[in-house]
């Protein structure tokens with residue numbers, strides 16, 4: 001680049017980085033991932049290094065980011081609070097360690113204090129005569145915000161130091177952070193209330209500490225680890241204050257720990273720079289197990305005398321560096337959205353992303369879950385998004401970078417028919433997901449539909465287990481439940497791993513399954529939310545299958561147990577052309593007797609009102625209800641003077657007392673079983 005091009009770029013970078021700093025430090029709402037910010041900062045530094053004349057005094061590379069918000073009173077730090085330089089690779093670490101040695105003209109080994117890089121925000125705590133008198137944020141390094149009231153609510157920060165061996169004035173520095181569990185709980189509750197969520201624990205901690213209402217801060221469960229000393233003073237002389245301190249950074253932290261200031265348990269003293277790599281690896285491996293978020297490690301020259309020799313540059317000490325982990329968040333573009341149909345017919349939007357290396361792998365897809373999630377994110381095709389992949393967790397789209405929205409962005413349109421089988425797609429009341437209604441035919445739902453069809457409570461096909469269903473579908477021998485009955489001995493015997501005996505078994509099982517009952521057949525179709533009881537109720541009400549197929553929602557709702565949702569599921573199922581095809585094939589192959597209208601003597605409990613209470617142990621409540629209804633009884637939910645019988649199972653409560661008060665006849669479960677058996 002020519003010098004003038006460099007100058008233009010530097011100007012653009014200043015503007016961009018300042019804008020990002022404002023969003024990150026002042027608003028606690030970053031708009032791009034850290035990795036992107038870090039790249040911009042590195043680009044700026046590399047131009048400034050190549051052409052020092054372009055390194056202006058007000059360059060973001062020369063400043064500590066952030067500024068004190070006017071809503072808090074300001075604190076001028078007695079000793080500035082600096083940032084840290086950072087390295088991202090073993091080579092960069094080696095270069096840092098070499099610079100330190102060269103500067104110190106040292107031939108011997110150099111001890112390093114190794115610490116996790118806590119992902120929170122820096123605070124300075126001032127103790128006078130052992131009492132916490134002031135707490136401040138870093139701000140721009142020189143002036144921070146007075147957040148004493150909020151810091152006092154953090155349980156792990158002592159309001160009074162332990163013991164009496166401390167200087168008159170002690171200013172310590174450390175990180176306030178939000179443990180992962182608190183962060184997850186906070187975001188979950190915000191999501192539930194439809195409030196804004198925090199991008200990460202760092203922003204959540206910063207946002208909580210800068211609450212104007214300390215009651216809110218108190219609820220946020222923040223924590224603190226101390227990582228350094230800012231200033232000490234003894235009334236008589238300043239040197240005495242310094243004398244109190246050990247000459248090792250690590251020992252100083254231990255000193256502070258004795259005073260009751262929490263120290264991160266992972267901090268370790270390394271005897272030489274060569275131990276850095278294994279500490280870094282160890283912490284990276286432990287990262288997911290730690291209760292708090294970290295984004296790397298920090299290495300500090302341990303000897304305070306050496307630290308003093310090395311000194312500072314504009315925004316960071318020369319004696320320490322952060323050695324950061326590879327990014328878990330990155331920016332990429334949403335190229336398109338595909339719709340996948342799950343095995344139960346749920347339709348999931350899947351983001352097709354411009355492939356991006358994040359969290360150690362290349363990611364090109366991410367689930368968008370459902371329509372609600374798409375609305376929450378406000379995402380459009382061609383948008384730039386922040387994608388996160390942490391640990392083994394599947395990649396997530398965290399947010400849309402609205403300021404980068406291209407003109408060609410377009411809305412995500414959900415399909416109105418299933419992308420696999422073309423059947424209608426519906427969204428049930430109270431559900432976030434869309435579903436395909438072609439249950440019997442849909443290629444995506446095929447295996448589940450056939451497994452259900454042949455399961456024990458449905459047609460109970462001997463010799464046909466789940467594994468075999470999968471094999472039959474995989475080998476393309478069947479596509480729908482009706483195809484099962486077209487299997488020949490030859491088809492089956494040519495299948496891999498299929499012995500003659502199993503083949504015979506299956507064929508005879510299929511022959512047997514052709515005759516069934518109406519309730520079992522209805523249940524076997526696998527209509528959403530039509531379980532065994534509902535299937536039996538439908539059969540008893542409509543008496544034959546043809547009537548059920550054409551029933552409208554209104555009539556369906558007359559059936560016990562069938563509400564609006566189930567009625568809709570049933571009509572939608574029977575409206576799909578593909579389902580109709582499969583069903584009529586099944587009707588031509590299979591047979592079952594119609595249910596006979598029961599004559600008066602077959603309905604011996606006609607118009608008797610039953611109430612069931614307590615736990616029944618010999619049959620389910622729904623089963624008891626269906627059997628009673630088959631005999632003409634009505635089953636009600638509450639006791640009244642009109643109730644004829646109360647069936648009291650185990651642990652029957654208030655209904656039993658009420659029935660006794662009203663003089664209602666009471667049956668035990670055994671008596672009910674006997675009654676039902678008598679009329680079968």
Ligand SMILES: NC(=O)c1ccc[n+]([C@@H]2O[C@H](COP(=O)([O-])OP(=O)(O)OC[C@H]3O[C@@H](n4cnc5c(N)ncnc54)[C@H](O)[C@@H]3O)[C@@H](O)[C@H]2O)c1
Nearest residue numbers: 020024030032033034037083084115117118121122227298
């Ligand atoms: N996404 C964005 O838009 C955006 C904007 C600004 C900054 N950032 C992020 O913030 C970084 C710069 O922020 P910064 O100046 O606060 O520096 P930093 O977070 O990279 O490092 C300095 C800070 O580390 C913290 N720290 C954690 N553990 C520590 C330990 N053991 N010892 C000492 N300090 C420890 C302290 O708070 C200290 O102030 C960037 O690299 C970027 O990742 C992102």
Ligand SMILES: [Zn+2]
Nearest residue numbers: 418421436442
């Ligand atoms: Zn489908």
